[in-house]
Amino acid sequence: MTPDVLISEVGPRDGLQSVKGVMPTAGKFQWIAALHASGLREIEIASFVPARLLPQMADAAEVARFALTLPGLTVMALVPNLRGAQAALAAGVHKLTIPVSASAAHSMANVRKTREEMIAEVRNIVALRDETAPQAQVEVGMSTAFGCTIQGEVKEDEVVWLATLLVEAGAGEVGLSDTTGMANPAQVRRLFNKVRAAIGGKTGAAHMHNTRGLGLANCLAAYDVGVRTFDASLGGLGGCPYAPGASGNVVTEDLVFMFEAMGVRTGVNIEKLIAAREPLKAGLPGEPVYGMTPEAGLPKGFRPMTNDFAARAAQ
Numbered sequence: 001m002t003p004d005v006l007i008s009e010v011g012p013r014d015g016l017q018s019v020k021g022v023m024p025t026a027g028k029f030q031w032i033a034a035l036h037a038s039g040l041r042e043i044e045i046a047s048f049v050p051a052r053l054l055p056q057m058a059d060a061a062e063v064a065r066f067a068l069t070l071p072g073l074t075v076m077a078l079v080p081n082l083r084g085a086q087a088a089l090a091a092g093v094h095k096l097t098i099p100v101s102a103s104a105a106h107s108m109a110n111v112r113k114t115r116e117e118m119i120a121e122v123r124n125i126v127a128l129r130d131e132t133a134p135q136a137q138v139e140v141g142m143s144t145a146f147g148c149t150i151q152g153e154v155k156e157d158e159v160v161w162l163a164t165l166l167v168e169a170g171a172g173e174v175g176l177s178d179t180t181g182m183a184n185p186a187q188v189r190r191l192f193n194k195v196r197a198a199i200g201g202k203t204g205a206a207h208m209h210n211t212r213g214l215g216l217a218n219c220l221a222a223y224d225v226g227v228r229t230f231d232a233s234l235g236g237l238g239g240c241p242y243a244p245g246a247s248g249n250v251v252t253e254d255l256v257f258m259f260e261a262m263g264v265r266t267g268v269n270i271e272k273l274i275a276a277r278e279p280l281k282a283g284l285p286g287e288p289v290y291g292m293t294p295e296a297g298l299p300k301g302f303r304p305m306t307n308d309f310a311a312r313a314a315q
C-alpha cells in the first residue's frame, strides 16, 4: 500500500535549531528512531552549519550516520552553502535541502547572500553532487515565499522567477515555505498553481508554519492544487532564528490526523506518532510542545486509513 502523501518530518532540524536548549546526541537518536517507527519515511535530521552558529547542530554528521541505519528512511539535511553540502554528502545523506529566500531582505539576513548569489550556490552544489554522490537528491525550499517579516510583501512574480532559475540551476524540486507564517489558503492555491505552471513536476513540498493558526488550512489548500509532500514538525517545534516573530511549524500529529480522517493515506501510524512525543520531551525538558490532536485524543471510533486499510477494504 503506497501512501497518498509524503509527510516530511523536519523537527530534528527546523524544530531543534529554533529552541534554546540543546538535545543530547543520544536523545536525538531515540527521537529519530521513534519518528521512523511511526512510519515516517523522510526526516530532515540536521542542518550542516558551523557549530559556533548553531550549537544545536554540532553533531549533524553523527546524527546522519545513525539515521542512515534506519531501513527505508530518506535522510535529508539542510545545507545553506557548498561547505555544508560537502559535509552532508560526506556523511552520506540521501537528500540535501537548500534554503533560498524569495525575499531579498531575508536572504541577506539569513545567509548573507543575494538571491542571485544563492542561485550560483545551488549550481555549485549540484555540480558537487554530480561529481561525488550522483544518487543524492538536491531540493530547494524557497523560504519567505508568502511574505517576509523584514520586507513585508513578496511579489508572486519574483517567486515564479526564482523557482524557474533554481530549476535551471539544477534543483530537482523547488518547494514553497511560509517561513514567517503569513500565508493564507487563497494565496497558497494561487502561488502553487503559478509555480506549477512554470516548473511543472519539479514543484516540491509545502512547508507551512502555524504562527496565525492557518497551518492546516494552508496544507489543505496546497493539497487541493496537487501538492503531495508536506513538511511538518512533531509537537510544532520550530521557527526561524533570522525571521523575527516566526514560530511554530505545522504540527505533524494534527496534519496526519487531518489526512487520515479525510481518507488520505499518510503511511504514518498516528498512535506511534503521538508516542514519539515522549523522547522529544525527555530530550528537551521544559520546552513547550504543541498539538491539538495529542491534547484532545483520537475521536471515539476513529479508524485511520493507514492502520486500518485492510479492514476498511473488507467492509
Ligand code: ZN
Residues within 6 Å of the ligand: 014, 177, 179, 207, 209, 238, 239, 249
Ligand atoms: Zn520552517
